[in-house]
Amino acid sequence: MSDSERDTRLEQKSSRTILDSILDSALHEMHRERSGLFLSGLSAGLDIGFGPLLMAVVLTLSPGGFGDLPTELLLASVYSVGFIFVILGRSELFTEHTMLAVIPVLDGQASVRELGRLWGLVYVGNLVGGILFTLLAVLLTPGLGVVEPAAFEAIAHKLVSHDLRWLFVGGVFAGWLMGLLAWLVTAAQETTGRLLLVVIVTGTIGMLHLPHSIAGNVEVLFGLFVSPAITVTDYLQFLALATLGNAVGGGIFVAALKYGHVVRGAN
Template sequence: MSDSETGGSTEQMTSRNILGSLLKSGLHEMNRERSGLLLSGLSAGLDIGFGPLMMAVVLTLSPGTFGDLTTELLLASVYSVGFMFVILGRSELFTEHTTLAVIPVIDRQASVRQLGRLWGLVYAGNIVGGLLFTLLVTLLMPELGVVDPTSFETIALKLVDHDLPWLFVGGVFAGWLMGLLAWLVAAAQDTTARILLVLIVTGTIGLLHLPHSIAGNVEVLFGLIVSSAITPMDYVAFLALATVGNAVGGAVFVALLKYGHVVRGAD
């Protein structure tokens, strides 16, 4: 086992090493079997649902609500739980691959068709996994006793109660942060550092209430199922604009810029 795997190495990776690691990882994922990608995406879609579920629990049990500093910080912290399960568990999350998979295409080691195949399979698995998680929790919710259905409505409205341009721009920022997280996790030398990075970056997304297409898929689906205030059109509009925004944010602000500065002489 290497020093980096045991947490014993303190040497910082160079930008070129990080880029090389992401290239290798992206090419590996592109060459995986279709069933493996789908199952990994399904697992990620299921696992990430624990974040929105814990947010609903916090809103139910907390005396405060959105706008209260303590409650907001708690919500942002538990929002990160699902991302920790996914990223540390090495499941496939669509918003990570907006960076990981674009880089091999920019480097001309993979085709746009391969990129589309990877994105499509992972995204489909993520969405279906999120739907299954939502249905399971909805069935169990009356017996849990710690979740008020109105909490799900409150969380969903926080995402869909915006103008459409905001959903896209907010999605760009969320994708930017997720792409940056993928880059930073590749640079991290131990598990503790990775946990802190996931907590800080995804907690920022949660604190700013930015639309993340996969976690948000679960958040809005919960609201759609338990509340008449959330309509199917709200869900479709959110998912479409958040997805496109996430892809643009990760591909442009991380993949293109990071790749460009590294190949032009960064260490």
């Protein structure tokens, strides 16, 4: 191994260091007051809505649509904007905590009850924030002339047109990617690196149109509010299965596996 390679490895955080950072951060959030957790979740639910809104703008202004490669790449890029606002702004996002908050429970430093408290407050805050953002967007953006109701409907239909099994399996993959993102962001040394990771991982979710329960909450609500083709049943089925899939993906495929390999001496 060359000296430069050895120096690079020394500069990188070890797996144990990453795990300890996650433990400290997750325990801090678990011990926050209820109002603080809820307001942080509310802020994240509001901020993440800018991604789906920009997607609607792209679909309105672009000559292409879903399936057109340049449009798909642009949609994936703008989809990540809301996640950049949330993750770099340090607001609380439920799908990050499907991994982060599980780690202290696996380590015996927190109870399942404490996990449920954090999940519940953050999740409800995310959903309420998403509902408020969607109402504002649907009411105000038509006057700007850059978004058509048909774009809102197309975005929602892209998520609810699949069968229920796909919603769950797709949700698992989305949760897996979000859990991995939370781990990688903790490992990253600089803000530029974190930004690039957020764009790559969430852009992948957007490119694959995977059901993310919080961003998707806004996407499907767009369609529910502007189109009779999207029903309340569509919304509730999406939300339930995407949430369950996200929790399984982040909790099992990232939290349990990452924790398991670190505590068994991977370093």
